[in-house]
Amino acid sequence: MTSSQVIDMQSSTAAATKEVPLWKQDGAEPFLKIENVTKMFGEFTAVDNVSLNIYKNELFCLLGGSGSGKSTLLRMLAGFESPTSGRILIDGVDMAGIQPWKRPVNMMFQSYALFPHLSVADNVAFGLKREGVGRSEVKKRVAEMLDMVQLGHLGKRKPNQLSGGQRQRVALARSLIKRPKLLLLDEPLGALDKKLREETQFELINIQEELGVTFVVVTHDQEEAMTLASRIGVMNNGVIVQTDEPHDVYEYPNSRFVAEFVGSVNLFEGQVIQDEPDSVRISSVEAGATLYVNHGISCSPDQVVHVAIRPEKITISHNRPNQSENCLQGEIEEIAYMGSLSVFKVRLPSGKEVRVTQPNFTRDMGERFTWNDKVFLFWDEDSSVVLTV
Structure with a gap:
């Protein structure tokens, strides 16, 4: 092997190692550590013994419905609420007793909270001016930040002269200009219409990658979380019930709640009739058939389980x-x-309703179906997941 081949092999190995995300690397130190954090409001438990590691430069989404505890957890990271018990460490420093303005954190609110009497540039510059940063440095950093969010030509306008998407980007620029180590975003795209929200999601990803700031985003929108996140933490009743990459949360949910949310x-309820190390057969009255899955599960004999199958996996x-x-x-129907x-x-003979989605690859829509047609539904053995909880 020549020396150039050795160098190429070393470079390829280094590149491959670099592409492995930190949360998959043994010994990688989390940037944000949430250790057994509980938050009580009187007798109500808003966040229940949550532990979570988030890594540097990650774009992490806390996904959950109303009352799931995600916003309370975000407010504790910002310092607006204090944990009843547990610890929060940012970059190795325990945040206990550290005031919000002294944390290496900034927060972008859903309402954007822009000052209506200030121009776009002055809104973005506000935090720097409060810290006494020199005028020339402020001007330089504001110009750089506005260019990054593609608003350099609108610096003199007032917020009421901007569209919703533009105001969102002003709020983002103001949140990022102080170069926080951690940026918290509470429903950042909730006020935008569907098309603009989709466009802004990719802008947000590009800005996060360019700056290398760790983002923690709170959202109730599943599509938004799937688009934005490097990983998703699904919350329910104050608990994080699953933490995984978007693909794994969708394709391999660990519970009926995650699968449905x-x-x-x-979901087809059924009873296990054959349990092998690499496969399982389930008899389902709801489905009116035997369901076969080519992966093993941990269950007791004759256990009642649910088979989850996504609509797009069904033919x-x-x-x-x-x-x-x-x-x-x-x-x-x-x-x-x-x-x-x-x-x-x-509608199946059992009364169970099944949802099926079919992509329209061609204009003629292929095989045509109409109301009251008798049809067959079927899927591959590796397309479904068995859920025991």
């Missing part, structure tokens, strides 16, 4: 497939044409 899912056809398991029969896909609601 993140995306759309069909719908007028013709009977060449398989007896994972094959259902039903009648189409509802059809919705959504442009890029069509949604079918199929």
Whole structure:
């Protein structure tokens, strides 16, 4: 092997190591450590013994419904609330007793909280001026930040002269200009319409990658979390019930709650009739069929479980497939044409309703279906997940 080949191999190995995210690297030190944090309001437990590690430069999303505890947890990170018990460490420093303005943290609120009487540039510069930063330095950093959020030409305008998306970017620039180690974002895109929200999500990702600041985003929007996050922590009743990368949260939910909360899912209750190390068979009255999954589970004999299958994993056809398991029969009750896909609601003989989505690859929509059609629904053995909780 030549010396150039050795160098190329070393470079490839280094690149591969660099691409491994910190949370998958043995011994990697978390940038933000939440250790057994509980928050009580009287007798009500808003956050219940939460432990979580978030790593440097990560864009982490806390995803949950109203009352799940996600915003309370965010406020404790910011210092607006104090934990009843437990510890929060940022960059190795215990935040106990440290006031919000002394933390290496900034927070962007859902309302943006811009000063209406100040220009865009003065809104962004506000924090620097309060710290006594020199005028020339303020001017330079404001210009750089406004250029980064593509608002350099609007520095003299007032907030009421901007669109919702532009105000959102002003708030982001103001939050980032003091170069915090950690930026907390509370429902940052909630006030935007759907199209603008989708566009801004990618802008937010690009800005985060460019600056290398650790972001923690609170949202109730599953699609937003899936688009933005390097990892997602799903919260329910004050507890983080699953922490994973977006793909794993969606494809491998660890409970019925996560499966139903993140995306759309069909759940079939059934009883385990065959449990092998690498597969399981489930008899389901709801489905009217035997369901086969090619992965093993940990369960007791004859345990009642739920089989989760996403709507897009199901094939719908007028013709009977060449398989007896994972094959259902039903009648189409509802059809919705959504442009890029069509949604079918199929009623099984048991009364169970199954949701199926089919992408519209071509203009003629392929095999045509209409209301009251008798159809077959089927899927591959590796497309579903068995849930025991």
